[in-house]
Amino acid sequence: MGLLQKLPFEWLVGLRYTRAGKRSGRNSFISFISATSMAGIALGVAALIVVLSVYNGFQKEVTERMLSVLGHVEVYDISGLGMADWHATARDAFRNPEVRAAAPFVETQGMLVHGGDTLRPAVVRGILPAEEPKVSDIAKQMKEGSLATLQPGAFNIILGIELARQLEVNVGGKVALALAEGSSFSSVAPTLRTFTVSGIFEAGHNEFDSGLAYVHLEDGEQLVKLNSPFGLRLRLQDLQKAPEVAFELKQTLPGKLLVRDWSKLNTTWFAAVKTQKTMMFIILTMIIAVAAFNLVATLVMTVTDKQADIAILRTLGASPRSVMKIFMVQGALVGVLGTAFGVAGGVALAMNVDVIVPAIEHLFGVKFLSKDIYFISTVPSDLRWHDVTIIGFTSMALAFVATLYPSWAAARVKPAEALRYE
Structure with a gap:
């Protein structure tokens, strides 16, 4: 409690607005949408981490098996x-x-x-x-x-x-x-x-x-x-x-020699995997973006619902910049928590793919990878913290961008007009 009291008032008000209100069902509904946005961000982050880890594992596994037969470098007489x-x-x-x-x-x-x-x-x-x-x-x-x-x-x-x-x-x-x-x-x-x-x-x-x-x-x-x-x-x-x-x-x-390294021996395959990984990153980032932009609706509804509070804060001397910070804190908190839950869940899943996937295959009697098509028959995973870091920062950046317009709109609320019908 002492730590919270040391925070700037913008943080205190923003944290309070994140919690469900007790005055009306409308406040609870806004908090529900906020929680849904948080869950969407978490799901998108976790899915992206798992998918990229599987892609990394697939590439690593196939590369190792290829190099168990191929040379690292081949030298030909032309x-x-x-x-x-x-x-x-x-x-x-x-x-x-x-x-x-x-x-x-x-x-x-x-x-x-x-x-x-x-x-x-x-x-x-x-x-x-x-x-x-x-x-x-x-x-x-x-x-x-x-x-x-x-x-x-x-x-x-x-x-x-x-x-x-x-x-x-x-x-x-x-x-x-x-x-x-x-x-x-x-x-x-x-x-x-x-x-x-x-x-x-x-x-x-x-x-x-x-x-x-x-x-x-x-x-x-x-x-x-x-x-x-x-x-x-x-x-x-x-x-x-x-x-x-x-x-x-x-x-x-x-x-007169031709020298080729292993990456040139299967250029098409490596290029295809890299392209697929990039496209999958873009596609799954859209899931995070959708959840982040749900945050826009949440904050717009919050701004509309809290106009009287905003007017009172402005009357008490809060600057438009302080009001803007309040709603940016609220949106950023949802983004940070959603990202944190998503990273935790995604890392846990990615590190246990070798256990989870066989259990699902056994439970439903299916086979996700056919050896004749994908070269390997098990789903590999290679968690790379570099990817996790990029995904985490991307998610928080999208959430932060989503807070800008509603926060700007809150800063433009005029106290006299907001209190006219109160």
Whole structure:
């Protein structure tokens, strides 16, 4: 109570007006609308925090699964003849302190055939089993078999788990790889090479699980008719520095090389996620804006109802600026409380999405994410306090803007006219 007495009178009157009055049902109705506005702001803030956290989690989860298969930076020889001395190029790359590991690869596309009537397109990547675990997590993702089964000349192949399921083949089975030597499958008869399935991996990313296969580097070179790999895949100390490192390598590595970082390998996907996140922020901010502008109606009704009080305050010496502050305090308090409740609720929900969503799915027997469409089957969440801060300030700014006109209108009330019929 002592603390309240030390506040300026504008704050005291504004806080009192926020509470429900006892003189009439009209006052209670105004307070009800005020509470509804507060609840709307809280709901909008909480929804925005949860949605952005899920978007962040989705992007983080998919990126991590993609980078478990892709390199942080890829270096290609653009001559088309292969990288004859990849060891020398790797040594040059290691001069950059951010480069932690390097491994050669070749890559081609073809059709995998099993049983004569089951065909599936696949990217076939040739690797060195001893070097590949340095730049990817494929060794940890093996469900059956191991990378050691990829021996030169053995023509063994490791398939993604969904690709193996679609081909209806298990470890030990035979698949034929069809490759076109011309410009397209329709222009020439494809050549066939039979492989033995020696392993199955699961990356957790449907694009790779259903469309990627591994062979030994030498077998891959035979498929593309080269005597050397296409290039190198590099792993960095900090993947966030990949664009910077790629630019530096482009300047320092000798030869005609193409250097691409992981963000360039899936530019369309990353751009789409960023655009969707931005649009979702704008759309859900509209919910907060609607609740904030409900505050305009609340304050306008309050100003109309309190005209006699305003006139008395003006008569007692309160300035128009003080009257304006009273109603700005009332509106700002609703905005601050609504934002605070929304932030608290949104953070709590965002931090427990992994528990709440499975419970809802189990209760109603639904599945929110299909693995075939969204790459992942669980709803991830990555709460970022930077986003929470922006959302909180945006909400309070909208609430503050909503108080300006009603407060200005209150300051223009003329005491004589307001008291004429009292």
